[in-house]
Amino acid sequence: MENKEVNEEVNEKRRITPERALEMLQADGLDVTLEQAKNILEFLRKLANITVSKYLKRRQ
Structure with missing residues (x-):
């Protein structure tokens, strides 16, 4: 798969x-x-992932 195709995906x-x-x-x-x-x-995606993970851990 070409790099462009990966980026589009x-x-x-x-x-x-x-x-x-x-x-x-x-x-x-x-x-x-x-x-x-x-x-x-990239930073915002990492921050969002951390936030969701913390939220889901608290719910358990």
Whole structure:
């Protein structure tokens, strides 16, 4: 599978692409690069995963 195909498959699951995140951040007045937008998305995904995991552990 080509890298582009893998990225498209991942983007279907995650829905927000780095390009879309860049547009959203710039619309809010933040001057970021595409690489920074990718890093921000990675961080937010990790934070979301940690939050969900902690929530589910507390429910048990």
